[in-house]
Amino acid sequence: AQSVSQHNHHVILSEAASLELGCNYSYGGTVNLFWYVQYPGQHLQLLLKYFSGDPLVKGIKGFEAEFIKSKFSFNLRKPSVQWSDTAEYFCAVSEVRFGAGTRLTVKP
Amino acid sequence: NAGVTQTPKFQVLKTGQSMTLQCAQDMNHEYMSWYRQDPGMGLRLIHYSVGAGITDQGEVPNGYNVSRSTTEDFPLRLLSAAPSQTSVYFCASSSSGQGVETQYFGPGTRLLVL
Numbered sequence: 001a002q003s004v005s006q007h008n009h010h011v012i013l014s015e016a017a018s019l020e021l022g023c024n025y026s027y028g029g030t031v032n033l034f035w036y037v038q039y040p041g042q043h044l045q046l047l048l049k050y051f052s053g054d055p056l057v058k059g060i061k062g063f064e065a066e067f068i069k070s071k072f073s074f075n076l077r078k079p080s081v082q083w084s085d086t087a088e089y090f091c092a093v094s095e096v097r098f099g100a101g102t103r104l105t106v107k108p
Numbered sequence: 109n110a111g112v113t114q115t116p117k118f119q120v121l122k123t124g125q126s127m128t129l130q131c132a133q134d135m136n137h138e139y140m141s142w143y144r145q146d147p148g149m150g151l152r153l154i155h156y157s158v159g160a161g162i163t164d165q166g167e168v169p170n171g172y173n174v175s176r177s178t179t180e181d182f183p184l185r186l187l188s189a190a191p192s193q194t195s196v197y198f199c200a201s202s203s204s205g206q207g208v209e210t211q212y213f214g215p216g217t218r219l220l221v222l
Contacts, residue, residue, distance in 0.1 A: 009148070034210075043198065044151075044213040090150055096166070098143075098150040 002027040004091055006099035014107050019078040021102050023065075023091035026072065033074040034092040035065055038101075044090065050074065061085070083108045109134050112214035114199050120220045121189040129184040129217050131199030139202045140182040141166070141211070142174065144195040151198065157182055189221045 007022035025031060035047040048059025055067040065076045074091060086106045091099040115130045133140065141156035143166075153166030157176040171193060173185040182201075186193060196218050200211040 004150075006150075036213075043215045044200075046210050049210065092151075096141075096153050096156075098152070100148050100150040 002031075002093050002097040004093050004097050004099035006089075006091055006102050008102045009100070010103045010105070012105045012107065013081055015083055016080050017106075019076070019081045019085070019104070021076040021089055021091075021104070023074045023076065023099060024072050025074065025091075025093045025097075027093060032094050033065075033067060035059065035063070035074075035076050036090045036092060036098075037087045038090065039087045047076070047089075081106050111135065112199055112201055112212050114197075114214035114217050116217060117215070118218050118220075120222065121186070122222055123190060125189050127186050127189065129186075129197055129199075129219075131182045131184065131214060132180050133182075133199075133201040133212070134180065135201060135203075135212065136179060137201035137203050137212075138179065139204060139211075140176065141200050142172070142182070142184045143198045143200065144168065144193075145198060145216075146195050154184065154197075186219075189219075191221045193219065194221045195219060 003026045005024045033050045036044040037047050038044045047063050048057050050057045050067045058064045063078050067074050083106045088101045088103050090101045112133045138159045142154040143151040145151050152168045155174040157163045160179050163174050196216050198216050199214040202211045
């Protein structure tokens, strides 16, 4: 069965710090990978997705993610976070299996 | 387009009561799904539908029923509410489902079962 692991439960950063949120999945076949963001009080929004092709995927708001097949990973990155990035981030495999989420708090 | 809409936004139930969470989308999407979101557990799929008249179980279907009589609507029924069903419920839709297309999420229904 597919599973998704997000390594960090809660990450606290200062503005301008770099961000990397880990996501590992267990599934041997072809997968479609997604990162969603949920801002406080709002519903989930798609940040980026990977189906095939270039393993470095760029999404909205300066986020990117790299698919490393050999490591079964799809980590989310952002070079310089802003206070407005404070949210919960979910990694998903094929949109039916979500990770537990990582809460990001960015201190001004 | 209104996208995916859910009603109610908040609901308090007593154990044993039944209720229906409404979900509607105006994007003519074939695939619709229901998730529950619990702290530390992410989103878990309850039921999904690949088109009108077709529904199937997800990861945590017990205690919930669904039906899909039209493309637009996908209500979720709690037959006899239990405190374990206290959660935030999200409805989502996409044009084809099964991880092929982006899902659009509704604003959620926060349910408290006493």
